[in-house]
Amino acid sequence: MTDKVIKLADLNKTAFVLSDEERHEVEHALTHYPDGRAASIDALKAVQKHRGWVPDEAIPVLAEAIGISAADLEGVATFYSLIFRRPVGRHVIKVCDSISCHLTGYDELRGELVKQLGINYGQTTKDGRYTLLPICCLGACDRGATMMIDDDLHGPVEPKDVAGILGTYS
Amino acid sequence: MSLRSANDPKYQKPLTRLIDVAAGPLGLKDHEAEGGYSALRKALKDLKPQDVQAKVKEANLRGRGGAGFPTGIKWSLIPMGPDAGTKYLVCNADEMEPGTFKDRLLMEQSPHQLVEAMALCAYAIQAQTGYIFLRGEYVVAAERLNQAIAEARAAGLLGQNVLGGAWSFELYVHTGAGRYICGEETALINSLEGRRANPRAKPPFPQIAGLWGRPTIVNNVETLCNVPHILLNGSAWFKELNQGKTSDAGTKLYGVSGRANKPGCWELPMGTTARELLEVHAGGMRDGKKLKAWLPGGASTDFLLPEHLDLPMDFDTIARAGSRMGTGLITVVAEDQSMVSAVRNLEEFFSRESCGWCTPCRDGLPWTVKILRAIETGQGQTGDIELLSKMTRWLGPGRTFCAHAPGAMEPLQSAIKYFRDEFEIGIVCDIDSSKLDVCTLPAGLPDITDHRDLATKAS
Ligand code: SF4
Ligand code: FES
Numbered sequence: 001m002t003d004k005v006i007k008l009a010d011l012n013k014t015a016f017v018l019s020d021e022e023r024h025e026v027e028h029a030l031t032h033y034p035d036g037r038a039a040s041i042d043a044l045k046a047v048q049k050h051r052g053w054v055p056d057e058a059i060p061v062l063a064e065a066i067g068i069s070a071a072d073l074e075g076v077a078t079f080y081s082l083i084f085r086r087p088v089g090r091h092v093i094k095v096c097d098s099i100s101c102h103l104t105g106y107d108e109l110r111g112e113l114v115k116q117l118g119i120n121y122g123q124t125t126k127d128g129r130y131t132l133l134p135i136c137c138l139g140a141c142d143r144g145a146t147m148m149i150d151d152d153l154h155g156p157v158e159p160k161d162v163a164g165i166l167g168t169y170s
Numbered sequence: 171m172s173l174r175s176a177n178d179p180k181y182q183k184p185l186t187r188l189i190d191v192a193a194g195p196l197g198l199k200d201h202e203a204e205g206g207y208s209a210l211r212k213a214l215k216d217l218k219p220q221d222v223q224a225k226v227k228e229a230n231l232r233g234r235g236g237a238g239f240p241t242g243i244k245w246s247l248i249p250m251g252p253d254a255g256t257k258y259l260v261c262n263a264d265e266m267e268p269g270t271f272k273d274r275l276l277m278e279q280s281p282h283q284l285v286e287a288m289a290l291c292a293y294a295i296q297a298q299t300g301y302i303f304l305r306g307e308y309v310v311a312a313e314r315l316n317q318a319i320a321e322a323r324a325a326g327l328l329g330q331n332v333l334g335g336a337w338s339f340e341l342y343v344h345t346g347a348g349r350y351i352c353g354e355e356t357a358l359i360n361s362l363e364g365r366r367a368n369p370r371a372k373p374p375f376p377q378i379a380g381l382w383g384r385p386t387i388v389n390n391v392e393t394l395c396n397v398p399h400i401l402l403n404g405s406a407w408f409k410e411l412n413q414g415k416t417s418d419a420g421t422k423l424y425g426v427s428g429r430a431n432k433p434g435c436w437e438l439p440m441g442t443t444a445r446e447l448l449e450v451h452a453g454g455m456r457d458g459k460k461l462k463a464w465l466p467g468g469a470s471t472d473f474l475l476p477e478h479l480d481l482p483m484d485f486d487t488i489a490r491a492g493s494r495m496g497t498g499l500i501t502v503v504a505e506d507q508s509m510v511s512a513v514r515n516l517e518e519f520f521s522r523e524s525c526g527w528c529t530p531c532r533d534g535l536p537w538t539v540k541i542l543r544a545i546e547t548g549q550g551q552t553g554d555i556e557l558l559s560k561m562t563r564w565l566g567p568g569r570t571f572c573a574h575a576p577g578a579m580e581p582l583q584s585a586i587k588y589f590r591d592e593f594e595i596g597i598v599c600d601i602d603s604s605k606l607d608v609c610t611l612p613a614g615l616p617d618i619t620d621h622r623d624l625a626t627k628a629s
Contacts (some may be wrong), residue, residue, distance in 0.1 A: 081348030
């Protein structure tokens with residue numbers, strides 16, 4: 001019976017506490033704007049930078065830090081594609097699927113990644129090493145087909161290059 | 171490319187003159203030694219804010235972010251005078267238009283140029299605070315811009331009482347978190363305020379009520395980077411940079427992507443032809459293939475044909491040819507590449523990036539994608555092309571809250587116009603069977619006739 005219940009919130013969960021570093025980053029961002037709301041994305045990114053993603057429990061804590069409602073911050077957190085609301089692997093691979101890359105080998109690149117990693121978009125490898133995501137034009141269309149792993153841009157990437165590139169991320 | 175040492179006496183590539191990708195960006199000292207920040211010093215010493223505005227207007231600088239609106243006129247709409255209160259300057263550095271990769275070059279390789287340009291523009295409109303709205307993925311640009319800002323601030327070129335004068339200017343890098351719609355001026359303002367990036371109704375225009383309700387100017391990176399050079403060299407010089415190729419002034423960062431031999435980005439006189447871009451600078455098409463079609467400036471522009479290659483790439487000429495110059499970076503499609511599949515890719519992008527605010531765009535784009543996928547896999551139905559043509563009107567200008575959906579319809583309508591036969595081949599049994607080797611109905615076709623038939627009848 002109980003397992004049929006969908007939990008909207010788990011009241012027994014341990015409270016989410018911002019680390020000193022995270023709090024410092026949020027407070028630093030607040031100094032850039034006359035209004036705390038504007039630090040929404042910086043606040044979400046501060047947590048994501050240190051934990052890889054933004055857990056639900058972080059939302060009310062961050063919302064309080066910048067002085068807006070949790071619902072408002074949730075709205076922002078779910079709108080933007082670079083804010084991750086589920087755990088991701090140690091390395092996030094973002095593959096450009098826009099037009100110039102489509103014309104210069106995107107299908108082959110994606111196919112090779114899916115084959116080598118054994119996962120599809122939105123999934124993480126079992127060993128927790130990689131998460132695979134599509135992304136809009138990376139502004140490096142002259143280097144298609146492109147992809148970004150963490151903060152590094154790669155391009156042009158041909159299927160034969162994939163194994164070598166993946167090997168440099170442990 | 172070693173433009174730094176070229177020291178071109180005619181100064182014909184102002185925006186990229188100091189760029190040497192292999193050597194990396196110049197620090198403040200070297201940048202100043204090459205004339206950097208002298209426009210700002212000159213303006214603060216000799217010119218009133220309105221004079222700076224007048225010079226930019228006189229130079230006939232048009233916005234390089236895609237729309238081509240005259241920059242001086244935009245600035246002149248901002249309230250001036252002692253009672254004008256707080257104003258903002260925002261640099262639109264959310265470069266996400268597929269096929270566009272020029273602002274990255276300027277920011278990564280010449281960050282001080284943008285910092286000076288923003289200070290100058292902020293002085294011209296008497297803004298006290300500026301933000302560079304930078305897309306989140308531009309990690310290198312963020313790092314270099316932040317460093318340039320710190321150097322400039324330490325040298326008194328930004329911050330309290332710039333260069334010892336009465337005017338103060340703070341400049342910040344604000345990084346985004348994805349979403350193409352952030353490039354739309356009013357959506358960008360919402361995003362910067364920490365909201366979802368839905369566009370705002372206009373009027374009021376941002377020049378009157380923008381960021382936090384205050385007068386705000388939003389300009390593209392490349393547009394801003396022209397300003398210091400106009401100030402230093404004058405509007406006559408700026409106009410002549412086009413070498414008489416067109417009536418639009420200045421140089422332009424043009425580029426080529428797709429299956430060309432040497433894709434890239436170059437600063438060239440405004441009005442350079444796409445043929446020169448493709449054949450001279452990009453070394454022609456790869457593998458000896460012929461060019462089939464090209465987008466003149468990003469995903470939201472209409473396809474043009476090889477016969478349009480000799481038109482000067484300027485705002486008005488490309489508009490007369492039925493497209494838009496957009497960002498001026500062309501994307502080329504080779505003869506053996508499918509137009510249906512290219513358009514499907516473009517519409518998937520627009521569908522995913524719709525902000526969801528209004529129904530025609532939120533629902534119409536996924537529907538468009540569904541039809542295109544069917545056609546691409548040879549499962550299109552009778553009437554699909556007509557339906558797609560109707561979509562280009564239902565989602566066209568004036569039907570949606572912002573230009574996202576109309577922009578999405580541009581490549582689609584032009585692809586149908588020029589390459590209708592490629593769409594027809596994807597339609598089951600609806601065509602002259604001589605165009606197909608065999609004409610059999612694939613078994614187990616998904617039922618995708620339902621709502622589309624209704625829609626056809628409803629119109
Ligand atoms: S046209 Fe699309 S992107 Fe623009 S407001 Fe409507 S839903 Fe949003
Ligand atoms: S289309 Fe892939 S980087 Fe621009």
